[in-house]
Amino acid sequence: MAQAPVAPTHSPEELPELPEAFDGKFPIRVRGVRNAFGDHVIHENLDLDVRRGEILGVVGGSGTGKSVLMRTIIGLQIPDAGEVEVLGSSITDARDDEDIDIRSRWGVLFQGGALFSTLTVAENVEVPLREFYPEISDELRHEIARYKVLLSGLPAEATSKYPAELSGGMRKRAGLARALALDPELLFLDEPTAGLDPIGAAAFDQLILKLQQTLDLTVFLITHDLDTLYEICDRVAVIADKRVIAVGTIPELLALDHPWIQEYFNGPRGRAAQDAQARHEAAQAAAGQDPEDDPAQQGA
Numbered sequence: 001m002a003q004a005p006v007a008p009t010h011s012p013e014e015l016p017e018l019p020e021a022f023d024g025k026f027p028i029r030v031r032g033v034r035n036a037f038g039d040h041v042i043h044e045n046l047d048l049d050v051r052r053g054e055i056l057g058v059v060g061g062s063g064t065g066k067s068v069l070m071r072t073i074i075g076l077q078i079p080d081a082g083e084v085e086v087l088g089s090s091i092t093d094a095r096d097d098e099d100i101d102i103r104s105r106w107g108v109l110f111q112g113g114a115l116f117s118t119l120t121v122a123e124n125v126e127v128p129l130r131e132f133y134p135e136i137s138d139e140l141r142h143e144i145a146r147y148k149v150l151l152s153g154l155p156a157e158a159t160s161k162y163p164a165e166l167s168g169g170m171r172k173r174a175g176l177a178r179a180l181a182l183d184p185e186l187l188f189l190d191e192p193t194a195g196l197d198p199i200g201a202a203a204f205d206q207l208i209l210k211l212q213q214t215l216d217l218t219v220f221l222i223t224h225d226l227d228t229l230y231e232i233c234d235r236v237a238v239i240a241d242k243r244v245i246a247v248g249t250i251p252e253l254l255a256l257d258h259p260w261i262q263e264y265f266n267g268p269r270g271r272a273a274q275d276a277q278a279r280h281e282a283a284q285a286a287a288g289q290d291p292e293d294d295p296a297q298q299g300a
C-alpha cells in the first residue's frame with residue numbers, strides 16, 4: 001500500500017503554546033515532551049491535548065511508551081524536555097511528585113492494580129484518604145472507603161478481604177475504588193481490562209463508562225483492548241514513531257493511511273471489534289432503543 005504521510009487530527013501549529021490561562025477545556029496538555037532512558041529515546045517532541053469530560057483511549061505497540069507517558073503526566077517521570085500541564089498547573093516545573101499540589105485531583109489505576117498486599121481492600125482505599133485528609137475521623141474514613149468499594153461494583157464483604165483473596169477482576173475494582181477515593185476529576189487507567197475474560201472486561205468497560213458519566217470524569221485510558229476502544233472511548237490517541245501521530249474518533253483514524261493504524265483497526269481483531277459494535281448498534285436500533293438508554297451501558 002502506498003504510504004501517504006499521516007495527517008494528525010491536530011498539527012503542532014494548531015496547539016497553542018503553554019502556558020496560557022487555564023480555561024478547563026483541556027485538563028491535560030503535553031507539549032514537546034522528550035523521554036529517554038540512556039540512548040533509548042522513547043518520546044521525541046510529543047504533543048497531546050486531552051479534552052475535559054472525554055474518555056481518551058491511548059494505543060500503540062508494545063514498548064512505544066504509553067505507560068511512560070502516563071507517568072510523565074502524573075509527575076512520576078521527569079521528561080528531558082517539554083512541558084506538561086494538568087488542570088492548569090505545571091507538572092514539569094515541580095521539583096518532585098510531592099511538590100505537585102493537584103495530586104489529590106486525579107486517581108490512578110496502575111497495571112495489575114498495585115494494591116498493598118498486607119492491607120485489606122478498605123485499608124487500601126483509605127491510604128490516599130489518610131495521606132491527603134489526615135484530619136478526618138476514623139469512622140468517616142471507613143465510611144468513605146466502604147462507599148468507594150460499593151461504587152466500584154464490589155460487594156460489601158470485599159472491604160475486609162486481602163488482595164490475594166480476590167479474583168483478578170475484583171482486584172481491578174479494588175484498585176479502581178482506591179483511584180476514586182479522593183473524588184478525582186481525572187482518572188488514569190493503565191490497561192484496566194488486561195487479563196480479564198471477555199465478559200469481565202465488558203463489565204469493567206461499562207463500569208468505567210458509568211462512573212465517567214456519573215462523576216463527570218476525564219479519563220486517560222491506556223489499552224490494547226479494541227472492544228474497549230469501540231465501546232467507551234470518545235477519541236483515541238495513537239503513539240508511534242516516538243510521538244502521538246494522531247488523535248481522533250475511530251472513523252477519523254480509519255481514514256488515515258498509516259500502516260500501524262490500518263493493521264490495528266483493520267486487522268482481523270479490529271474487524272471483529274467493528275462487527276461486534278455494528279451488531280450491538282443494529283440490535284439497539286431494532287429494539288427502538290436510544291443507545292444512551294441501553295441498560296448494558298448503565299451498569300456493570
Ligand SMILES: Nc1ncnc2c1ncn2[C@@H]1O[C@H](COP(=O)(O)OP(=O)(O)OP(=O)(O)O)[C@@H](O)[C@H]1O
Pocket residue numbers: 037042060061062063064065066067068069
Ligand atoms: N524506568 C525505566 N528504565 C529504563 N527503561 C524503561 C523504564 N521504564 C520504561 N522503560 C522502557 O521504555 C519503553 C516504553 O515502556 P512503556 O512501559 O511505557 O511501554 P508501553 O507502551 O506501555 O508498553 P506495553 O504496551 O507493553 O505495556 C520500554 O522499552 C521500556 O523498557
